[in-house]
Amino acid sequence: MxxxxxxxxxxxxxxxxxxxxxxxxxxxxxxxxxxxxxxxxSDLSKFQVNLIDAKAPRHRAAWPIELTAAVEQALANPNPKAPEGVTHQDWQRVLQARNNEAAYWSAEKLRCLGPExxxxxxxxxxxxxxxxxxxxxxxxxxxxxxxxxxxxxxxxxxxxxxxxxxxxxxxxxxxxxxxxxxxxxxxxxxxxxxxxxxxxxxxxxxxxxDWYHLRRKCADFSRMICLTREEKKALKRKLNSSL
Structure with missing residues (x-):
């Protein structure tokens, strides 16, 4: 019933x-x-904090895994250029990592760069x-x-x-x-x-x-500034890319 x-x-x-x-x-x-x-x-310096043990962080992949071979090939060139499908921002992070202590990292590991x-x-x-x-x-x-x-x-x-x-x-x-x-x-x-x-x-x-509220505030300001939906989308893409 x-x-x-x-x-x-x-x-x-x-x-x-x-x-x-x-x-x-x-x-x-x-x-x-x-x-x-x-x-x-009486002495907080001796207090021990119980923490949940840290695990390896999970980062969103910077590019599709099928592009890893193309990235590896591009990095082998003297003047490496980003393969099609890899954003400028991701490529800059890869080059910076390769120029520093991560010069030995594989392209698969570089694919998952993120904040630590x-x-x-x-x-x-x-x-x-x-x-x-x-x-x-x-x-x-x-x-x-x-x-x-x-x-x-x-x-x-x-x-x-x-x-x-x-x-x-x-x-x-x-x-x-x-x-x-x-x-x-x-x-x-x-x-x-x-x-x-x-x-x-x-x-x-x-x-x-934080990133969520940062993007949301950018979206709100874009809505206030732009006159058309197309202008708002273009501004949001530029802002998110720069951020």
Missing amino acids: PGVSSLLSTLKLNIDDALVKRHGDIIRAVEAKEVEQWKDQ IQPGQTIAATDDILVRQPQASKWLTMRVARIATTKGCRYLSGTGSRVLRQLSLMLFFCAGLDDWVTLLGDGAEWLRNYFETDLSPFTHKELLL
């Missing part, structure tokens, strides 16, 4: 939502307890997300973060300012006050304030607009 099926689906959805909320409450309670333990430590976390660098990415509550039209604002080093990563979540306290402590544990800290985000005001105030003790730090 359609009515019974709809009722069972609604009941299952409510049960799933309740389980997710209960699980989230448990996680936040454990993280809050961990923050209190950190605050009670450097020794002595800690990267943190954070954002706000909305989690649907079991009640109709009720949402919970969650703040999530991911900290990554060359050794591993750690995920944080919570509400209000507690997760920012967690993030600051984790950055201190991973980077100290002298290593390089890179904070990625969407450019929100709360994130800028956090960077300027809470991270003020850190000597070397930077706040970067």
Whole structure:
């Protein structure tokens, strides 16, 4: 019966939502307890951080694998030129890598060039997300973060300012006050304030607009600047290529 099926689906959805909320409450309670333990430590320099072991990063292929042989052949020439199908930006990265310490790399490895976390660098990415509550039209604002080093990563979540306290402590544990800290985000005001105030003790730090929001802001500005759809597409292609 359609009515019974709809009722069972609604009941299952409510049960799933309740389980997710209960699980989230448990996680936040454990993280809050961990923050209190950190605050009670008399010597934070001796505190050991539990990180998820780092794995080899997965990069999007710079060009189709069938072009690898053509790239290898092009690199064998004294004045190598990019084969058709390889973008100028990818080719410049390949030439730069070949001129530096990666001169012995194969074309297959060069195909997957991408950004890497450097020794002595800690990267943190954070954002706000909305989690649907079991009640109709009720949402919970969650703040999530991911900290990554060359050794591993750690995920944080919570509400209000507690997760920012967690993030600051984790950055201190991973980077100290002298290593390089890179904070990625969407450019929100709360994130800028956090960077300027809470991270003020850190000597070397930077706040970067993450790639997703950077592209989205470029698209928004293109829509405001250009008069036609064709002009907007052309400007977006130029911006994304330069970036």
